[in-house]
Amino acid sequence: MRIVIFIVCLAISPLGVFCQQSVFTVSGTVTASDGVPAPSVTVRLKENNRTSVTDVNGRYHFSSVPAGSYTLLVSMIGNKPEQKSIQVVNAAVQANISLESASSQLTEVIVSAGRVRETIDEVPSSVVILGSKTIEQNINITTNLGDILENRVSGLAPSTGLSSNFGQTLRGRSLLIMVDGIPQSTPLRNGAMDLRALDPSVIEKVEVVKGATAIYGNGAAGGLINYFTKNAKTDKVLNSLTSVGMTGSLVKSANSVGSRLSQTFYGDKNKLSYVASGVYEQTGELKDAKGDVLPPVYGLGETDSYNAFAKLGYEINARHRVQASYNFYSSRQTTNYLTVNGDYKNGVKTTAVQGQAKGVPQGVRGNHNLSLQFSGETGIANTHYDADIYYQSVDNIFFYSEAFVDGGISRILSKKNGARVVFNTPFVGRNMDANLTYGLDAQRDITSQPLVDGRIWVPEMDMFNLAPFLQTKFNLFSKLVLKGGVRYEKVSIGVSDYATLPSRNTTTGVVTPSMNVKGGTLRYNTWVFNAGARYHLSDYFQPYVSFSQGFSVSDVGLALRAARVNDIAKINTEAVIVSNYEAGFVSKFNKFRFEATGYISKSDLGANSVFQNGIFVVVRTPERITGFELSADMQVSKRLQAGVSYTYTEGKLDGDNDGSFNGKSDEYLPGQRIAPPKITGHADYAIIPGKLNVMLQYTGILRRDRFARNASGSYDPYKAPVNPYHLFNSVISYQANSSVSLNLGLENMFNADYFTARSQWGTFNDSYTKGKGAAYRLTLQVKL
Incomplete structure (x- = not known):
């Protein structure tokens, strides 16, 4: 029969050539162990050693494959190698491949560390990821992102509990806050109100990259926090998520009751996906453990917060996608209280009394983020591209x-306007996978600090930043x-x-x-570098080392407003280059994961702000900052998951500039830079799986005492000791059915009476x- 077919094919030439050389396509999707499409993964046809690299949606494609039997080979660091046998006979073949994690821990995909999607096991530095489940649980306790991150991010300083995150540093240095890669921080005049850049209900995931980095440009001296907004993950056209809640104090509850309403619609149909949400929250009076109203300065009591969010995505074709998003956030305090000064020296707390505050309400008057993103394949050498343009503006009132x-x-x-383009080109060898990431960032940032009445405190600073970059990565033998x-x-x-x-010194009255x-133009031109290695010796021991530099234009606005010279050319506004050296390892034992990291962070120029004669000046x-972080997570049983972490950071100034930090003129960095040691823990237990769940959290702030008392018997600003305090939170969640759940969150559940670290x-x-x-926070959630 085969001979007959062969003769017929020859007889109907020129189709005979086609019959002899029938070829087909082989394609499919590769997904990681958590079901997420796996990009930049090499897929091999074993028999002819042809390779294909998956795109951003995890898809691979082989064309012109002759009929026959083949074996698909797939490998990705952190996952077990997979192979799949296929038969190419007389039609195109669709073969999907699901990878299995090399351990019980999921291999999560991140983008913040290298500007392209990669697994966390490919990053030679410390990275923390907060997934949607963690965020959703914590929203049932508090919507203050500073509090949420405090418990889950080792290396992050204690939360201030306020609208200002001044002093909540990362590894003793300033950090860059982003929303979907759009910078929220204002390094030209750091107002420290960027951590609360949006409502947490629209966040799908948080990625924290620790240690100096310039991968996104100016401002990440201590690292970066990237908030990723929600995407539609459903095949339904219309989905609805409604959340209604109330909050209040468990101590003297009068006037403390607040409310929250959140509504989200989302859908995904064919090539189109969308998310649209609105959030409104109003808080009542916030009270301390004695039931006294907390003072209003930077306070979050009697605050109205709004968040409007929309995202629309469209898959133009199999190779190109476009997405537009917009987010507006506002959070302002309208209070009936005035601050009554305390007395630090004598241990008398700052309080509040009823009265009409002067001026306009403080807080975020408006934070706008608008972006248009394009992604896909160039069609040349398997190169993937990401390009976006964005606009961000913020108005923070003090x-x-x-x-x-x-x-x-x-x-x-x-106001920031920016455009970015990133290309990623893979290279495949027999025992080596490599890729080249390259691109260009352009940003214009116009920042100023006037008074509400129009007087100018910090003049308008018009910054233009252009930055080409190049990154390389080599995966050798699926190990290194x-x-x-x-x-x-x-x-x-x-x-x-x-x-x-x-200005007036409020203590002495001196003006x-x-x-x-x-004025003039300040110019900065510099190269920054990074290098790292990570070796997957086994699940039990995966060491890594890295060197990375961060570029930060020091708080220029702070220097300008405190100028005591007649020309900005005479002001020391030189940029800070931070070099971060890091070493650590990850160990995985079945359902247990342990990570230890140590680091040294150095800069020849500091940017430490100090309070002198009633004003802030820059030193x-x-x-030099040193420290280490320990963290452990374990799936104790099918019902119980738990984790702990420990953070220690220390830093010193080289007062005599001799290269040593142990001289008589050298001193410790103050409290707004270096946080006291921190220990955290959490446990998540399913009492009735799928029905009743409880989550417990612990945050312990330990003692730091580095400075002597001053001549008055007290301490200089930022140089006072921090005494320990311990906080416990919990959430009890009841899932009535597939659509309705009820959640009760308890914050500071044992009513600890303490002064915050910042205070x-x-x-x-x-x-x-x-x-x-x-x-307490009581929330009803309905999902349709």
């Missing part, structure tokens, strides 16, 4: 201050990962002529007069405040 002559309220105004890269920062900051604002300052002394090291009488007392 509190009324007598430090301004005749009083006043300052605000930080910042080598990474390295370089980025060139070209920055110019234009400042017009201006006059400093007269510092105005000074005329000649440019060289700095303790700060020593300021107007902000020597207690932490929040026991509180």
Whole structure:
């Protein structure tokens, strides 16, 4: 029969050639162990050693495959190698492959560490990921992102419990906050209100990259936190998620009741997907453990918060996708209370009394984020591209201050426009997979700090940043990962002529007069580098080492407003280059994961702000920060999952600039930079699987005491000791059916009476405040 067919094919030439050489396509999707499409994975046809690399959606494709028997080979670090036999006979073959994790821990896919999708097992540094389940559980306790991150991110300083995250550093340095890669931080004039850039209900995942990095540009001296907003993951056209809740104090509950309403619609049909949501939350009076109202400065009591979010995605074809998103966030305090100064030296807390606050409500008047993103395949050498343009603007309003002559309220105004393009080209060898990531970032940032009444405190700073970059990664023998890269920062900051604002020392009453300052253009041109290696010796021992540099234009606005010279050229505004050296390892034993990391962070120039004579000034002394972090997670049983972490950080200034940090002139970095040791723990237990669940959290802030008392018998600002305190939170969740759930969250459930770390090291009488007392949050959620 075969001979007959062969003769017929020859007889109907020229189709005979086609019959002899019938070829087909082989394609499919590769998914990781958690079901997420796995990009940049090499798929091999064993018999002819042809290779294909999966795209951003995990899809691979072979064309012109002759009929026959083949074996597909797939390998990805952190997963067990997979092979699948296929038969190519007389039609195209669709073969999907699901990878299995090399251990019980899921191999999560991240993008923040290298600008492309990769697994966490390919990153030679410490990375923390908070998934949607963790975020959803914590929203049932608090919606303050500083509190949520405090418990789950080792290396992050204690939460302030306020609208300001000043002092909540990462490894003792400033960090860059992003939403879907869009910078939220304002490094030109750091107002420290960027951690609360959006409502947590629209966050799908948080990625935290620790240690100096310049991968996204200016500002990540200590690392970065990237909030990823929600995507539609469903085949239904219309889905609805409604959340209604109330909050209040468990101590003297009068006037403490607040409410929250969240509504989300989402859907996915064919090539189109969308998410749209709106959130409104109103808090009542917040109270400490004694039932006293917390003071309003930077407070979150009596606050109205709004969040509007929309995302629309469209798959143009199998190779190209476009997505547009917009997020608006506002959170402002309208209070009936005034602050009553405490007395730090005598241990008297700052309190509040009823009264009408001066000026306009403090908080985030508006934070807008708008982006248009394109992604897909170029069609050349399996190269994948990501390109986006974005706009971000923020208006942060601060509190009324007598430090301004005749009083006043300052605000930080910042607008960013940016465009980015990233290419990723894979290279495949027999025992080596490699890829090259390269691109260009361009951003314009215009930031200023005027007073609400129009007086100029910090003049408008117009920054343009252009930065080409190149990253390489080699996966050798499915064991060794080598990474390295370089980025060139070209920055110019234009400042017009201006006059400093007269200020008053609120303690002595002495007025510092105005000074005329000649403007100009500040220019920065520098190279920053990174390199790292990670070796997968076994599940039990996976060591890594890395070196990375971060580029940060120090708080230029702070230097400008405190100028005591008549020309900005005479102000030390030189950029800070931070070098971070890190070594660690990961060990996995069945359902147990342990990670230990140690690091040294050095900079020849510092950017430490200190409070002198009633004003903030910047100290440019060289700095060295050291520390280590330990974390462990375990799936104890099918019902119980638990984790713990420990953080220790220390830092010093090289006062005599001799390269050593042990001289008599050298001193420890103060409290707003270096946090006390922190220990955290959490446990998640399914009492009735699928029905009743309880989650417990513990956060312990330990003691740090590095400075002597001053001549008055007290401590200088930022140099006071921090005494320990211990906090416990919990959530009880009941799933009534597939659509309805009820959640009860308890914050500071044992009503610990404590001063926050920021209040303790700060020593300021107007902000020597207690932490929040026991509180509840009751939430009903309906999913349709």
